[in-house]
Amino acid sequence: MHKISPSLYIALMVSFGGFVFGFDASVISGVVSFVAIEFNLTDWQQGFVVSSPTLGAVIASSVAGTISDKVGRKKVLLVIALLYVVSAVCSTFANSYEMLIVSRFLGGMAFSSLILAPVYIAEISEAKQRGKMISINQFNIVIGLSAAYFTNYFLVDLMQSESALATSINLQENIWRWMLGLEILPAMLFFIGLFFIPESPRYLVMKGEQQKAKEVLTKLHGAELMQVELNEIEKTKQAKTPNLLASFKELFSKKMRLVMLIGVTVAIFQQVTGVNAIYFYAPSIFEQSGVGTNAAFAQAVWVGLINVIFTIIAMLLIDKVGRKPLLNVGLIGIALSMILCFIGFNNATYKLTPNAVQTLEINQEQLQPIVNVEFNDDLEFKQALTDALGKQEFKKHEAKLIQSAINIEATFVLAGILGFVASFAVSLGPVMWVLLAEIFPNHLRGIAISVVGVINSAISFSIQLIFPWQLSNLGTALTFLLYGLFAVLGFVLISYLLPETKGKTLEQIEKKLVS
Numbered sequence: 007m008h009k010i011s012p013s014l015y016i017a018l019m020v021s022f023g024g025f026v027f028g029f030d031a032s033v034i035s036g037v038v039s040f041v042a043i044e045f046n047l048t049d050w051q052q053g054f055v056v057s058s059p060t061l062g063a064v065i066a067s068s069v070a071g072t073i074s075d076k077v078g079r080k081k082v083l084l085v086i087a088l089l090y091v092v093s094a095v096c097s098t099f100a101n102s103y104e105m106l107i108v109s110r111f112l113g114g115m116a117f118s119s120l121i122l123a124p125v126y127i128a129e130i131s132e133a134k135q136r137g138k139m140i141s142i143n144q145f146n147i148v149i150g151l152s153a154a155y156f157t158n159y160f161l162v163d164l165m166q167s168e169s170a171l172a173t174s175i176n177l178q179e180n181i182w183r184w185m186l187g188l189e190i191l192p193a194m195l196f197f198i199g200l201f202f203i204p205e206s207p208r209y210l211v212m213k214g215e216q217q218k219a220k221e222v223l224t225k226l227h228g229a230e231l232m233q234v235e236l237n238e239i240e241k242t243k244q245a246k247t248p249n250l251l252a253s254f255k256e257l258f259s260k261k262m263r264l265v266m267l268i269g270v271t272v273a274i275f276q277q278v279t280g281v282n283a284i285y286f287y288a289p290s291i292f293e294q295s296g297v298g299t300n301a302a303f304a305q306a307v308w309v310g311l312i313n314v315i316f317t318i319i320a321m322l323l324i325d326k327v328g329r330k331p332l333l334n335v336g337l338i339g340i341a342l343s344m345i346l347c348f349i350g351f352n353n354a355t356y357k358l359t360p361n362a363v364q365t366l367e368i369n370q371e372q373l374q375p376i377v378n379v380e381f382n383d384d385l386e387f388k389q390a391l392t393d394a395l396g397k398q399e400f401k402k403h404e405a406k407l408i409q410s411a412i413n414i415e416a417t418f419v420l421a422g423i424l425g426f427v428a429s430f431a432v433s434l435g436p437v438m439w440v441l442l443a444e445i446f447p448n449h450l451r452g453i454a455i456s457v458v459g460v461i462n463s464a465i466s467f468s469i470q471l472i473f474p475w476q477l478s479n480l481g482t483a484l485t486f487l488l489y490g491l492f493a494v495l496g497f498v499l500i501s502y503l504l505p506e507t508k509g510k511t512l513e514q515i516e517k518k519l520v521s
Contacts (some may be wrong), residue, residue, distance in 0.1 A: 011226075012225055012226050013131060013139070013227065014133070014139070015144075016203050016226075017127045017130065017139050017142050018359055019199045019202065019203055020083065020126055020127060020143070020200070020203060021127065021143035021145060022146060022192070023119040023123055023143075024119070024142075024144065024145070024146030024147040024196065025146040025147070025149055025153070026090050026150060026189065026193050026196050027117060027150060028146065028149065028152075028153070028154065029150040029151070029153055029189050029192060030116075030154075030187075031059065031115075031151070031154075031282070032150070032155060033154040033157070033185050033186060033189065033311075034056050035159030035285065036154070036161075036182070037055075037185050038052055038055055039152055041055060041182055042055075042181040043400060043401065045102070045106075046102040047103065051103065052474045053472060053474045055107065056470045056471075056473075057467045057471040058107045059113050059117060060117065060282075060463050061111060061114060061120060061168045062111040062112060062113065062116075063115065063117035063120070063136075063459075063463040064463040064464050066086075066115035067120075067121055068456055068459075069454030069456065070082055070122050071125070071452035071453050071454070071455045071457075071459070072253075072452055072453050074209075074452050075451075078205050078206070078207045078209055079122060079125065079209055080126075080203060080206075083123070083203075084197070085121060086115075086118060087119075087200055088197055089112055089115050089116035090189070091190065092112055093110065093113030093116065093185070094186065094190045094193050095107070096112065097110055097113065098186045098190070099183070100516075115278040116473065118459065120143075120439070121459035123444070124143055124439040124441060124443035125206075125455055126206050127140050127142070127443070128444055129206040129208040130206060130222075130226055132227060133265055133514075134325065135325065136325075136440070137325040137329070138322075138325050140436070140440045140443055140444075141317070141321040141436040141439075141440060144317055144320070144436035144439060145317050145318065145321060145436070146432060147186070147488060148310070148314050148428045150434070151313055154234050155307045155309060155310040157188055159307050161181055161184055164177060165181050166484075170505075171330050180212075182278070193374050203276045204225070205222065206222075207219040207222040209234070210222065212448065220232060220236060223236060226401050249411055253450065253453050254453070257323065257453060261520055262454075264519060265333045265445050265446060265519050266454070268441070268445060268504055269441070269445060269454065269458040270433075270458055271496075271503060272437075272438050272441055272467070272504070273436065273438065273442070273459070273461050274462070275462065275495075275500070276438045277462060278433075278465055278489075278492040278496075279337075279344075279492050279493045279496065280344070280426075280469060280485075280489035280492075281426075281430050281434070281435075282466050282469055283469055283470065283473040284309070284427065296327055298377065302364050304350070309423065309424065309427050312424050312428050312431070313427050313435075316428040316431035317430045317431045317435060318359075318432075319432055320332060320370065320433070320435070321436065322504055323432075324436065324437065324440060324508070325508055325509070328506045328507075329504070330504050332433045332437050333433050333434065333437050333503060333504065334431070334433075334497060334500065335429075336430060337433065337434070337493050337496050338430075339428065339429025339432075339433075339495075340426055340433075340434075340489075340493040341490045341491075341494050341497070342425035342490075343421075343422045343425035343429055343488030344486045345423065345490050346369065346422030347418070347486035348418055348422075349415075350415050350416070350422060350482070350483075350489040351419065351482040351483035352383075352483035353382065353414070353415065354383075354483075355413045355414075356375060356380070356411040356413070357379065357409070357411075358378070358473050359378065359408060362411065363410075363494035365410070366410060368395065368407075373395070375394060376390045376391070376394055381479055383483070384408075384483075385478075385479075388400070388491075391404075392418075433464045441504075443455070444507055444515055445515060446516075447516045447520055448516070505518070505519070
């Protein structure tokens with residue numbers, strides 16, 4: 007039986023944080039509709055429940071890389087894991103909107119693992135396997151996303167079964183707490199596992215601890231390759247920058263202009279194409295297509311499965327095909343997928359028939375003014391329902407009302423969403439983190455990836471926060487069209503800016519990009 011290499015074992019352990027992130031990030035897709043009713047939330051408050059972790063990520067990402075340059079990658083990863091544990095426990099027992107926001111914010115600070123884990127894995131990996139090794143983190147993210155979709159669907163199905171188990175754990179009242187509470191176990195496993203990893207050898211060389219670096223490299227890659235890698239690292243080792251201001255000055259200097267432009271461009275387009283709107287609101291999006299709550303949660307499971315399959319494909323191809331081809335193919339796929347969603351929702355009509363109204367457990371007299379009235383877009387229909395029922399009652403029954411009234415090619419929407427997920431998973435998902443971990447010089451990698459990570463998180467926060475508002479004010483069709491147009495723009499810019507980095511050592515990439 008083939009023995010697992012030490013570097014792969016360590017990468018698997020560190021990237022388990024990706025699983026916790028994926029679960030934490032997407033479990034809210036099932037939670038938000040329940041807490042919106044329980045705490046009587048506005049569109050903006052719903053958006054903030056979803057996006058508050060990313061706000062925490064913006065703050066933490068701004069310092070995580072810099073702190074890891076000072077105290078080490080391992081110590082910062084341990085703090086990150088502890089934040090996941092605390093957040094999961096506090097979110098589960100939140101008794102108010104404010105407490106839920108604070109708890110989710112703390113968990114969001116742990117999202118800085120997204121920028122630190124790839125850096126650590128890049129620094130312990132051989133050049134020929136680095137893309138695949140870093141992609142393990144993305145693979146764990148999509149496994150976590152899928153696990154959250156599956157457990158959410160399982161809990162909703164169990165709640166509606168009214169079984170003895172559902173009654174015994176009071177699932178009807180506490181379903182969203184169970185959804186959030188399931189994160190506690192993987193968060194604890196991640197925290198414990200990190201005690202068994204070594205410090206990054208490149209960090210140790212940067213701090214002048216060559217002997218420890220030799221020991222780690224020997225353990226990871228053997229004595230012969232250790233000396234080769236140590237020589238490469240030593241060649242690019244520079245004097246320690248005297249202070250943070252000097253590091254920033256060098257980061258934004260002329261010689262770093264191309265590297266920063268590439269990093270920021272990829273980071274922006276990873277988010278403005280709408281990935282976290284799709285992931286974090288998946289059941290809500292499917293409800294908008296009229297499939298109903300149960301089917302919406304079931305289709306969200308497909309999002310997770312497609313994500314896993316195409317992330318595996320990306321891992322198999324990234325060190326063979328390269329980073330740039332995967333990005334280009336993925337962006338084209340995202341644009342076409344969003345156009346499919348646009349066509350589906352743009353051609354939809356809405357009409358409540360008398361028979362449909364009779365099946366709804368709603369005050370039927372209030373709905374009479376709009377019975378048999380056909381609406382040509384979701385904005386008109388939702389506004390008419392809000393006027394007739396009131397905002398709270400409409401939110402409570404929104405999925406059933408849309409399901410009863412909509413006339414849509416739902417397969418267009420399903421194909422568009424799953425096509426988007428497949429395209430993202432084979433490109434921007436794993437490739438961005440591989441690029442960010444390898445394009446920056448060793449001595450600036452921590453601070454550089456923090457800066458780019460902050461920009462990525464800030465865009466992500468904005469997308470998540472405004473998505474409910476977009477659905478209520480721009481409509482579903484226009485929202486998806488905007489994401490498609492951003493993908494086209496991203497394809498043009500990345501095609502022009504990005505060189506290929508596959509198969510090169512970190513030091514060779516530095517020599518090529520930093521002039």
